[in-house]
Amino acid sequence: MVSTGTAAKSTVFAAAPAGSDLLEVPCAQRNGVLEMMAMRRDPFAFGDERLARLGQVSGLNALGVKMVIAAGPRAADEILMNRDKAFANGPAWSYFIGPFFNRGIMLLDFDEHRHHRHILQQAFTPSALKGYMQEMQPMIAERVADLPTGNVKMFEQFKSLTLDVALEVFLGLELPKDQADKINKAFIDTVRAGVAYVRKPVPGGRWWKGLRGRRVLEEFFYDNIAAKRARETPDLFSVLCHVEGDEGEQFTDADVVNHMIFVLMAAHDTSTITMTQMAYRMAKSPEWQRRAREQSLELNPELGYDDLGKLSVLDLVLKESLRMCPPVPAQPRMAVKDTSVQGFFVPKGSMVTVPQMTNHRDPEFFTNPDMFDPERFSAERKEDKGHRMAWTPFGGGVHKCIGLYFGQMEIKTILHHLLRNYEWSVPEGYQIPMDYSALPVPKDKLPVDLRRR
Ligand code: HEM
Incomplete structure (x- = not known):
């Protein structure tokens, strides 16, 4: 077997089949649970350290899971494009969020996934998006106009705003505050449960709260x-109740409920995290805030669907924020047969992870990767185009985010109103303290000084 040059500092993940010329994945000698905790504490340092010590493809064994971390866009291409159907989503994502997001589209695979995605796609056509934009525009304008000023925790504001948008646009229901709060809490509990260390329903624990949250959501739908x-009606819930496949088949009630719960979850935190990062970056770089505001002021207060393309500065800030802090920091898959990644042997049953957070800082594609530099996405530089998997905040392959246009539309609309009506700043030297234990969120909720213009 060919071994890697790092053998002295590592063990081997799995022996490659006799006679094959596949490489063996090096594995850290340190206890896998400690490795996993290090990954959650500081995924950047963890990724850098692994790359330096073990190379682009490395393994770990923790809590009964055998995981291969396959860094770099070339490995991402092999895994996400999944040409020989060696990798499945369901068994991998189920490990983290299975009981809570049971049969959500992202957890389906192969023919069944294709069938559901084909139907679901009809809820995200340009004409459906235009309809959603009309629905959400007035409520966003009103909500942004009502924001408090002074010391404001932007993460909290964005979170409650995106939930309200989701309830209106996806559910077409105006819920009384106590019910909206109940749904919000149920979502938070279901999302947080996925990264519980204790993966059993111990009363009061994360897992238990997640299961309780799921029940609240199911009952509601x-x-x-x-x-x-x-x-x-023109909302997603109604669309899913009425859309038909090529043979006139409809989603069952259970399908509708499972897809609604999943889509609401997928839309909510990801957009909140992105806007928080954009607000942070524009507070730290007032010049970018000024440039983005200038473009928003050239447009009408009410942003039309066709105006979105005119917010080119905001677009650069959005892309760079997604590069530096992808809201879904990694994409797990399960090898459903013996296979290989970048010439390394990966046995059936291994969890294989595409670490976007590490890939987005690959110096082969991104100059000074730790620097906030939105111009890297300009037509002249196009650093994201160096490889089709170099910049993948929305994933790639058949599971690529179905809501990527919806998400960008919502984010740009909210920030358009924010830029027109407010200025904001953070104290000199402020660095956002991040919690990476689930999705990347600020521990301090990003307090800024928000002033009306
Ligand atoms: C900036 C915001 C967003 C980001 C960064 C994001 C990111 C992602 C990523 C990385 C995946 C792929 C996961 C994988 O392959 O394992 C994904 C899938 C998905 N996203 Fe998003 N997302 C965002 C917003 C949204 C919104 C607004 C919606 C719904 C309106 C949505 C719905 C979905 C769905 C349904 C899937 C699963 C698709 C499938 O498996 O076929 N996302 N998203």
Whole structure:
């Protein structure tokens, strides 16, 4: 077997089949649980240290999981494009979020995934997006105009705003505050449960709260489904109740509930995290805030669907923020047969991870990767185009984010209103303290000084 030059500092993940010329994945000698904790504490340092010590493809064994971390866009291409169907989403994502996001589209695979995605796609066509934009525009304008000023925790504001947008645009329901709060809490609990260390329903623990949250959400959607089936309205919930496949087949009630719970989750935190990062970066770099505001002021307060393309400065800031802090920091897959990645043997049953956070800082594609430099996405530099998997905040392959246009539309609309009406700043030298234990969120909720213009 060919071994890697790092053998002295590592063990081997799995022996490659006799007679094959596949490499063996080097594995850290340190206890896998400690490795996993280090990864959550500081994924940047963890990724750098692994790359330096073990190379681009390395393994770890922790909590009964055998995981291969395959860095670099070439490995991402092999895994996400999945040409020989060696990698599955369901068994990998289920490990983290299975009981809470059961049968969400991202957890389906192969033919079944294709079938559901084909139907779901109809809820994200340009004409559907235009409809959602019309629905959300007035409420975003109103909500942004009502923001408090002074010391404001932007993460909290964005989170509650995106939840309200989601409830209106996806559910078409105006919920009383106590019910909206209940749904919000149920979401937070379901999302947080996925990264619980204790993966058993111990009362009061994260896992237990996640299961309770899922029950609250299911009950809520089942209670409303009959009314949605009875009448067509322009929201996602209604669209899912009425869309048909090529043979006229419809989603069952259970499909609708599972997809709604998943899509709401997928839309909510990802957009909140992105806006928080954009607000942070524009507070630290007032010149970018000024340039983005200038473009927003040239447009009408009410942003039209066709105006989105005119916010080119905001677009650069969005792309760079997604590069520096991808809201979904890694994409796990399960090897469903013996396979290989970049010439390394990967046995059936291994979890294989594409670490976007590490890939987005690859100096082969991004100059000074730790520097906030939105111009790297300009037409002249196009650093993201060096490889089709160099910049993948929305993933790649058949599971690529179905809401990427919706998400960008919502984010740009909210920031357009924010830029037109406010200025904001953070104290000199402020660095956002991040918690990477689940999705990357600021521990301090990003307090800024928000002033009306
Ligand atoms: C900036 C915001 C967003 C980011 C960064 C993001 C990121 C991602 C990523 C990385 C994946 C792929 C995961 C994988 O392959 O394992 C994904 C999938 C998905 N996203 Fe997003 N997302 C965002 C917003 C949204 C929004 C707004 C929606 C819904 C309106 C949405 C719905 C979905 C769905 C349904 C999937 C699963 C698709 C499939 O498996 O076929 N996302 N997202």
